[in-house]
Amino acid sequence: xxxxxxxxxxxxxxxxxxxxxxxxxxxxxxxxxxxxxxxxxxxxxxxxxxxxxxxxxxxxxxxxxxxxxxxxxxxxxxxxxxxxxxxxxxxxxxxxxxxxxxxxx
Numbered sequence: 001x002x003x004x005x006x007x008x009x010x011x012x013x014x015x016x017x018x019x020x021x022x023x024x025x026x027x028x029x030x031x032x033x034x035x036x037x038x039x040x041x042x043x044x045x046x047x048x049x050x051x052x053x054x055x056x057x058x059x060x061x062x063x064x065x066x067x068x069x070x071x072x073x074x075x076x077x078x079x080x081x082x083x084x085x086x087x088x089x090x091x092x093x094x095x096x097x098x099x100x101x102x103x104x105x
Contacts, residue, residue: 007088035076038071044068048064049064
């Protein structure tokens with residue numbers, strides 16, 4: 001999420017969900033489970049893009065897969081923003097820790 005306006009959009013989505021559904025533990029659980037659904041759509045699009053299902057053939061494009069991956073990112077961001085006060089800072093800190101990990105060939 002390189003554009004700060006993205007987090008503004010995410011906060012707006014969280015506020016809308018909170019207004020519609022509240023923010024109970026059950027609601028947060030459902031927001032986390034939504035990631036599984038979105039990940040499944042990535043898999044479905046990739047299967048369709050590679051024509052892995054011979055009955056259906058090629059049904060998706062690489063752009064479709066990319067769109068589904070973006071849905072996963074947005075859904076994960078909404079879940080993160082539902083759990084922590086500053087999701088951007090939390091993500092930045094995590095990425096920094098990952099970047100600092102040693103890499104071996």
